[in-house]
Amino acid sequence: MKGLILSGGRGTRLRPITHTGPKQLVPVANKPVIQYAIEDLREAGVTDIGVVLGNVGREAIQAFLGDGSQFGVDITYIVQGNPLGLAHAVGCAEEFVDGDDFVMYLGDNILNDGITELVDSFRDGDYAAGLALQHVDTPSQFGIATVDEDGDIVSLVEKPDDPPSDLAIIGVYVFSPAIFHAVEAIEPSDRGELEITDAIHLLLEEGGAIDSHVVQGWWKDTGKPEDILSANRLVLDDLDASRDGTVEDGAEVVGQVDMHETSVIESGAVVRGPTSLAADVTVESGTYVGPYTSVGEHSRLANVQIGNSVVIGESEITTDESIVDSLLGRGTTIGSSAEMLPEGRRLVVGENSKLRL
Numbered sequence: 149m150k151g152l153i154l155s156g157g158r159g160t161r162l163r164p165i166t167h168t169g170p171k172q173l174v175p176v177a178n179k180p181v182i183q184y185a186i187e188d189l190r191e192a193g194v195t196d197i198g199v200v201l202g203n204v205g206r207e208a209i210q211a212f213l214g215d216g217s218q219f220g221v222d223i224t225y226i227v228q229g230n231p232l233g234l235a236h237a238v239g240c241a242e243e244f245v246d247g248d249d250f251v252m253y254l255g256d257n258i259l260n261d262g263i264t265e266l267v268d269s270f271r272d273g274d275y276a277a278g279l280a281l282q283h284v285d286t287p288s289q290f291g292i293a294t295v296d297e298d299g300d301i302v303s304l305v306e307k308p309d310d311p312p313s314d315l316a317i318i319g320v321y322v323f324s325p326a327i328f329h330a331v332e333a334i335e336p337s338d339r340g341e342l343e344i345t346d347a348i349h350l351l352l353e354e355g356g357a358i359d360s361h362v363v364q365g366w367w368k369d370t371g372k373p374e375d376i377l378s379a380n381r382l383v384l385d386d387l388d389a390s391r392d393g394t395v396e397d398g399a400e401v402v403g404q405v406d407m408h409e410t411s412v413i414e415s416g417a418v419v420r421g422p423t424s425l426a427a428d429v430t431v432e433s434g435t436y437v438g439p440y441t442s443v444g445e446h447s448r449l450a451n452v453q454i455g456n457s458v459v460i461g462e463s464e465i466t467t468d469e470s471i472v473d474s475l476l477g478r479g480t481t482i483g484s485s486a487e488m489l490p491e492g493r494r495l496v497v498g499e500n501s502k503l504r505l
Contacts, residue, residue, distance in 0.1 A: 149249045151196065152197070152199075152237075175444060177424050178425075182209065186221060189253060200241060232341055235334060235342035236331075236342040247325050249270070249322065249323065249325070254319035257320065258368045258379050260365030261364060263320050266280050266361035266363075274357065275322075276324050276326045277348055278358065279348075280319070283315060284314055287311035288307055292306075294312045330350040334346040366382050376475055377457070388406075389406040389421065395407075396413065399416065402420045403423075406423070411426065412431065417434070419436075422440060423438035423442070424441075429447050436452075442457075446461055448463075452482075455471075462478050468484050474496065475495070
C-alpha cells in the first residue's frame with residue numbers, strides 16, 4: 149500500500165501567513181503540520197509516499213521533506229499545479245500509485261489517534277474505498293456519510309441542510325485502483341473542481357463497498373489561525389516534554405515545558421507549560437511565556453507576556469505588553485512604543501513583519 153499526501157492548496161484562510169510559505173509547513177507544537185501526516189502513514193506501515201505539490205510553496209516543502217529518509221519513508225513528488233479538486237489530485241498520482249491500494253491524507257489535517265485502524269480495516273476487507281469519519285456538532289458544515297449496521301457507507305452528501313447523520317468526512321481516505329476509473333468518469337462541479345465525493349458516489353453506484361472508520365480521538369483541519377492555535381493546545385497537552393535546554397537559577401518553570409538543548413530560560417523569566425521552545429530560543433529576564441505557547445527556532449523574547457500563541461520562528465518580541473491567542477509569522481519583530489494597545493490584543497502577523505505595541 150502506498151501513501152498520498154495532498155499539499156497543493158493555496159492556504160487562503162491562513163493569509164497573511166501563507167503569502168510567503170505553504171500552510172503545510174506552519175508548525176504545531178514546533179512541528180510542521182505535514183510531518184504529522186508523514187508520521188501517521190509510517191506508523192500504519194505505509195512508507196512509499198507521494199506528495200502532491202501545487203504552485204505555491206513547492207520548493208519549501210521539498211526542502212523540508214527531502215527524499216523522506218530523515219522520517220523513515222521514501223518520498224516521490226507529484227506536481228499538480230493549479231488545485232482543481234481532490235479528485236484531480238488523485239488523477240495526477242495514477243502513475244505513482246501504479247495499481248496499488250493507497251491512503252490519501254490531506255496535508256493540513258492532524259489526528260490524535262493516527263490512521264492505523266482505518267488502514268487495517270481496509271486491508272482486512274474487500275473494499276473499493278475507505279473513509280475516516282468523526283461525529284461533529286455541526287454536520288451541515290461538512291460532507292456527511294450515512295453508514296449501515298456493518299459500518300459500510302451507503303450514501304454521501306455535501307453540507308446538507310438536513311443532515312442524515314452527524315458523521316463528517318475528515319480528510320483521510322483509502323482507495324483501491326478503482327478510484328481512477330471513477331475520477332476519469334466524473335465532471336467538474338459548479339465550482340469548477342473534480343470532487344472526490346462524486347468519484348466515491350460513482351464507486352457506490354457501481355456496487356463497490358465503501359468501508360468507514362469513526363475516529364474517536366480529536367481531529368483538526370488546520371486551515372485557519374484559530375485552528376492552528378486549537379491544534380497547538382491539543383498537541384501540547386499530549387506532549388512528552390523533554391527539558392533539555394538551560395534553565396538558569398532564578399527562573400521559574402512550571403508544568404510540561406519542552407525545551408531544545410540550545411534553548412535558554414534566563415533568571416527572572418517565568419515559563420508555564422504546556423509550552424514548547426525550539427532550538428536557539430532565549431526567554432529573557434522579566435518575560436512570561438505560556439501556557440499553551442510554542443516558540444519557533446532562533447527567537448528571542450524579552451519583557452513580553454505571551455500565552456496561547458504560536459511564534460513560527462526567527463522572531464524578536466520585546467514589547468512590554470501582553471500577547472494572547474496569536475499566530476506570529478516567521479521573522480516577526482515586535483517592540484514597544486508609548487502608544488498602548490489594549491491588553492491581550494489578538495494578532496495574526498505575516499512573515500518578516502515589524503510592529504511596535
